[in-house]
Amino acid sequence: MRLTIFLLILCVFEYAVSVDHTKFKTCEQSSFCRRCRNVKPNNSKFALLPGTLNIYADSVTAELQHKINKHVFTLKIEALEQDNTFRLLVDEKTPLKSRYRVTDALKSAPKPGSIKVQEGDAEFTITSGANKAVVISDPFRIDFYQNDVLTVSVNAKGLMTFEHLRTKPAANDAADEITDYGAWEEKFNAHHDSKPYGPEAVALDFSFPEADVLFGIPEHADTFALKSTAGTDPYRLYNTDVFEYILDSKMALYGSVPVLYGHGTQRTAAVYWQNAAETWVDIDTAEKNVVSSIVNFVSGSRKTDAPAAHFMSESGIIDVFVLLGPSPLDTFKQYTSLTGTAPLPQMWTIAYHQSRWNYNNELDVAYVSRKFDEYDIPMDTMWMDIEHTDGKRYFTWDQYKFPNPLGMIKNLTAVGRHLVVIVDPHVKRDNHYFFHHDCTERGYYVKTRDGNDYEGWCWPGAASYTDFFNPEARAYYASQYLPANYKATTTDVMIWNDMNEPSVFNGPEVTMSKDVIHYGNWEHRDVHNLYGHMHALSTFEGLMGRDPNQRPFILTRSHFAGTQRYALIWTGDNMADWGHLQHSIKMCLTEAVAGFSFCGADVGGFFGNPNAELFERWYQTGAFLPFFRGHAHLETKRREPWVYGEKTRLIVREALRKRYSYLPLWYTMFYEHEVTGEPIMRPLLTHYPKDKEAFAIDNEFLLQDRLLVRPVIEQGVKKVNVYFPAIDDKSNGDVWYNIDTLKRFTNVGYESIPVESDTIPVFQRGGTIIPKKERIRRASTLMKNDPYTLVICLNREGKAEGTLYVDDEKSFDYRNGIHNYIKFNFENNKLDVNPIGKLKYKTPAWIERIVIAGLERVPKSATLIIDGVSQELEVLPHGEAIAIRKPGTSVQQIYNIRLNY
Known part of the structure; x- marks a missing residue:
């Protein structure tokens, strides 16, 4: 047992020192990314099959064929009832097995609107109001127009990929066009991915002829305006636990929201790529070439140097929403009309939160709360990290450090304050722990390929992971929040879901193996980016079941499109340095336009010890971010506002008081966000769309x-x-x-x-x-x-x-x-x-x-x-x-x- 604990601590220590890039894949090390990225432009292999077009009142369908291997796919295009939105779906016509379709991100099934279709010799046009989609047969391409202005072009670069499911070919079978050495099994470091269904990637490119800047696709510690990926890795969307993440990087972080916007002085448009598998996105910022621009102007041809994005996902189908704006706010609202808005939070949740890993015991909590009063500093919420539990067993308390949690909670609520406790998805493998026992007996864990409970390492040591895609497992988990079950809490205690990427310390890329199995016989590779979303949904269902008329408050680290309906987010394990302070604005701006208005960063930095000046400036910044929480790592020095001396204490106090003075405005903005879908925190281009200088500004x-x-x-x-x-x-x-x-x-x-x-x-x-x-x-x-x-x-x-x-x-x-x-x-x-x-x-x-x-x-x-x-x-x-x-x-x-x- 001692050796096991030592090895776990060693693993975590080595991992936490800094980002070890050898633990995370590059595109070149990812077989499907490598294959998709090697597709040559302007040589599309897909064409519509003649005579397969079917026209309905609200949609069209047709068949697409790969011109080399002759495999056939179904195409469906809908114009949605909501303004200026189209949906494009491509799937195999006769797959060997069903391919995964994301069903949990949208707030409800979108309603198709009426359309008109005009057929031509080599194309057909779908018209919906002032919008139209011109579908070109060969090479396959779709051009979306708004008021006769070409706004989004799909497959204009001819980079579409759809790898159909197939049986494994015999060795050296030249008849199979996919010969990449990682197509059927893949190794990374000491980890093996069996890939039982072989290559199944999907990819598509999108051009934005009217755009000057592209933004979106969080979560990355990068600038608001997306950078060209020429000569670098693409942006990666793969929910991953990254300690001490580096800045100005395209590497994946904790959340994946595959919505991308293109903005120019005349209009804004977007695409939402609804796919929960690992995804890479190449960005072509299309620096304008004077000669090519003149040629295009003279010839009257389509703009070939438009900013563009190339989405590449490991599995699933092509399911794309094209949002035609035309203004930035229109486009943001079109996206949230699909994926939903955050419900109005309780007032105290938008005030100030005090946290660290970890407050030591009940006396420590009482001391901190009392000191805020002593120095007349407002504070609404105390937070409990993992050390409050009995040996990392969630839904329990350490009986020695916290012998009377109900009394502690009562003491906080008596002075108007609240408590938030952490509940992570990894479950300690201990037969005497009720939650593990029940999940084992009832089959509620994620499974290995041979049907056993998947086991990995996280904070408790050996752990298994609740399969939140299983409705019964989700209901069981949610029931733990009932007062009759979680007896040492009250209905006013709210929840923090962390480590839900999911984090697996000894797993490939510090997460779960892709070939493990979820409910419905889906591989983890199909649903990886949705796991944290389903965890947050399960917690939301638990808190609603606990008290149906009290608005839940849930903080989640991992997230996907639509998670904003259940939880808020923060920017994860940042550092106490000026660069991370600056990036807290860039990252929350990008999350805000992707539906997550309720966003913040660990004030002061999670890792490290900020000096007084950085500490002061971070509180001043945090006072104007939607989520406002001070938080720190276990090994940092204590940093409550009074620790730094009187000058700093008074500066921090004034920043906090300023936040509290504006709470009526914050509350009004949160209500209006729920009603309209418009973000609270906004880039300058939102209201100043013609000012090019403002497009890339992300320090205000x-x-x-x-x-x-x-x-x-x-x-x-x-x-x-x-x-x-x-x-x-x-x-x-x-x-x-x-x-x-x-x-x-x-x-x-x-x-x-x-x-x-x-x-x-x-x-x-x-x-x-x-x-x-x-x-x-x-x-x-x-x-x-x-x-x-x-x-x-x-x-x-x-x-x-x-x-x-x-x-x-x-x-x-x-x-x-x-x-x-x-x-x-x-x-x-x-x-x-x-x-x-x-x-x-x-x-x-x-x-x-x-x-x-x-x-x-x-x-x-x-x-x-x-x-x-x-x-x-x-x-x-x-x-x-x-x-x-x-x-x-x-x-x-x-x-x-x-x-x-």
Whole structure:
């Protein structure tokens, strides 16, 4: 036993020192990637078979044939009922066995819309509204147009691959065109992949003729704008546990979201490649060649130098959604209309979380909670990592360190705080552990090829892995969250799912072998990128079963398209250095446009010990990211906010208080995200699509269209350059106001902003009204009925508008209309306040102050009018603005306020 533990610790230690690239494949070491990448362009081997076209009211089908091996495939194209979206499916006509189709990523089955089809000699055209798909027979290609503008072209480079299932050929059988040495079995390091079904890769290229920049396909520690992969490995999508991941890298990380966007000054489009197998994506940024551009212009030919992507997956089918925009927001919404949005979280979950691996015991938890109060620093949630369990047995507690967890939980909730505990998917192989015993007896584990329970190594030592694709296993796992089963927790305790890529310390590439078997007789290679998604789904089902009217809170590391419906994410095991701070913005921006608005990074860095300056700047950045959690590795020094001394403590305290003051805005944005599908955190190109300078900027970001955030993420600087974008191609821009001073900025371009150690450069856009709460308490739960402040920043026309959303901050009653959603509009020196829908949630909260910036002159007074009754209000100077004191209106009232001159 001691030797086993020693070997496990040695394995983990060696792995954790730094990224060992020899543990992870390159494209050249991956047989299917190597084969797909070696396909020569402009020589497509696929063509439509004449006479096979079938036209229906909502779709067309036809047969495709590989021109060399004569294998036949089915093609189906649908125009969806939702705006400007097509779906393309290709599968084998008569496969030796069924190929895997992803069924769990979409929120529901998309509804096809009506179409019209016009047949030609060598092509046919599918029309849906202002959109059309022109399908060319030979070589096979599909051109998608929006308003007669070519927007996306499929297989324009002729890189399509579809390796049909086949029996293994005899040795040296020249009749089989696939001769790659890794096609039928593959070895990597000491691991063997049996590949019982042989080569089965699928690949397709997509060109974006209107695009200047491509972005998407998280998760990578790279820039927001995707880089060319010429001369390098492609971007890899293969959920993998990577300690201390390196930056500016295309290597795979914890999540895989295969949606890619192409954006240009005139339009945006996207493709969602729905495949859960290992996937590589080549990016051609298509640096414009002057000579070829002139030739194309003169000849009137299609643009051949368009930015393009080549998706290559190991197995499955071709299942692609083509999203035609035309604006960035349109495209983002089209994607989330397919995969869903995050449900509105509870208020406390968007406040501050305090975590480390691990808080030692109950006394330690009580001490940390008490110190936050002692230093008047707000904090809502304490987190428990794996050491809280009894020997890494999940759903248990260490009885020596945590003898009274219910008492500990009660002490936290008594002061308005919450607890989150970790539950990972690896199960300790211990016959005395109830969960392992039950999974063994009932057959709930992932299996080896010979039908035995798969066994790997993770934190508990020898472990097996729950097969979350099995509905019975998923239901059993979910039932463990019931109060009758998880007796040492309450329904207010929420969950952290980690290591669910899945992480297997002694497995190939630190994960599960591809030839193990899941429910339904699917190989792991078919579903790998979905495993963490199904884990999060199972946890969500468990928390819903535990308390159907309380919104679950689940943090997951592994994720796929659609996981946002169940859980939020973070950027994983980052480092305490400036580069990782900078990449927390780049990575969360990319996740946000891929459906994951609720994203954050371990504040301070998971590995290493940040110095005071980095610690301060990371808290200032985290205060404006959607998920805000401080977390640290087991071997780091303690780093609660008071550890660094008074100066740092006060700077961190101010950053936290700023976060809490904006919680009404955050809550409103999360509600609007669920309703509209629009991301909360946004790249500048979202609202400034014609400003090319803004396309690749990823050191600043927007929160909706209300705040522009450019944190200080460089060491030792006394000023930062903030880019204020142009709203059109004539260099006109918005008015911006510094949120601390309300100083106006009216120019377009880079502005040098002086910064002190306590400065967070954040700017409110002119034309917006933002709700705040400025009475900061120890936890957000205690601020529920506190009054609001409205900050009105006027645009050049003297106008502004905004919204405020209010409900009970906990239950699903809001979905039954029990909420208040309020619209503010300022125009002609008058503020009008009206509900959107009915005001059904009763609250004592009221408006205690209104700040207005951008007025040309100071009014003498203001008049409040409610139901025809007038009341005079006092107006006072407020820096470069004015403040209306104590209007005293309820958030359930309809009223207006007029400025008097």
